[in-house]
Amino acid sequence: MDITDISLYLSYVLVLVGIILAVVMPLIxxxxxxxxxxxxxAAVVGLVIIFFIAYSxxxxxxLPKFAAEPFNLxxxxxxxxxxALMTVYVLFFIALAGIVVTEITKAVK
Structure with missing residues (x-):
């Protein structure tokens, strides 16, 4: 094992710790x-609904070239x-609309 392997394993552990802390600490x-x-x-249910609609x-x-090796889709x-892609697009446009509405309401005040 060289320094690259050790660094990769350490980064995996740190990302896992970060994910666990990001989920557990707000719950606590x-x-x-x-x-x-x-x-x-309510936010989680909203995300699931958006994903279900996008999945549907x-x-x-x-394509045949992606159904074969190495992709096996x-x-x-x-x-x-x-x-997942459509969900990201919908959330992007919701965020963009939120930014526009926020800026317009700040300009009006």
């Missing part, structure tokens, strides 16, 4: 105020990727 903090869990749950809209077409995996 929200135990003080249970009403905040409702907002979090996306097509599962796979199936119709289901193609729909998942399409749904």
């Amino acid at each position: 903090k929200s135990l003080d105020d249970p009403k905040s869990l409702g907002k979090t749950l 809209i996306s097509d599962g077409d796979v 199936t119709e289901t995996s193609s729909k998942l990727v399409g749904g």
